[in-house]
Amino acid sequence: MSKFVRKGKSKGTPAISTASLPDIVFMLLFFFMVSTTMRETELKIRVTVPAATEGTKLEKKSLASNIYVGVPIRSYQELFGTEPRVQLNDAFATIPEIQTYIASEREARDEAERPFMTTVLKIDESVKMGIVTDIKQELRRANALKISYNTRKVVN
Numbered sequence: 001m002s003k004f005v006r007k008g009k010s011k012g013t014p015a016i017s018t019a020s021l022p023d024i025v026f027m028l029l030f031f032f033m034v035s036t037t038m039r040e041t042e043l044k045i046r047v048t049v050p051a052a053t054e055g056t057k058l059e060k061k062s063l064a065s066n067i068y069v070g071v072p073i074r075s076y077q078e079l080f081g082t083e084p085r086v087q088l089n090d091a092f093a094t095i096p097e098i099q100t101y102i103a104s105e106r107e108a109r110d111e112a113e114r115p116f117m118t119t120v121l122k123i124d125e126s127v128k129m130g131i132v133t134d135i136k137q138e139l140r141r142a143n144a145l146k147i148s149y150n151t152r153k154v155v156n
Contacts, residue, residue, distance in 0.1 A: 045070035045087050050125040052151035063116050064148070065105040067098065069131060070124035084127045086135070095134050102142040122150040 047070040058064055068087040072080045076092075086093050088101045106114055119139055123132060139147060 041066070041068075041087075041090050043068065043073075043087070044076050044090075044092065045072050045085060045124070047122050047124045048126075049122060049150050049152050051154045053154050055151055055153060058118060058120070058148060060116070063109070063113055064118050064120045065102065065144075066120050066122055067101075067135065068122045069127050069135070071126075084124065084131055086131075095131075095138055098135060098138040099142040102139065102144045116146075117144070118146045118148050119144045120148045120150055 045068055047068055069084055070087075071077075071082055071084055072092075080092060086095060086098070088097065093101065102119070106117065109117060121132070121135065136147065139145070
């Protein structure tokens with residue numbers, strides 16, 4: 001019997017196989033496509049919600065309709081000024097347009113879900129209470145009586 005011994009040649013590391021690399025790349029791409037959520041609305045106003053010590057989370061966020069109130073961001077201040085404005089979905093609106101917005105939100109929902117709809121008011125902390133009262137009056141006229149205020153939690 002003879003021994004197979006190589007003399008003078010050192011063993012090198014074998015080349016890394018890149019055959020499975022496209023599979024890994026597509027798997028990561030698919031993962032991020034599935035797990036990423038797209039932002040529903042583009043905020044055109046600045047909203048710093050007020051702080052609160054007590055609060056509860058909404059059970060079903062899919063049944064919430066958002067109304068944003070605040071000062072327009074810099075790129076829109078030249079067009080709309082620096083007074084607080086109402087934003088519904090992706091567009092600025094006036095307070096009387098809230099009834100139409102609520103009606104269209106109701107129509108977009110299933111008949112069984114309509115009684116559970118909540119209107120979420122995301123209002124900047126520097127906005128005067130008069131605008132909030134006007135919005136609440138319009139919501140009353142639209143028969144949207146379930147209202148929630150968005151706040152940030154105070155850490156003690």
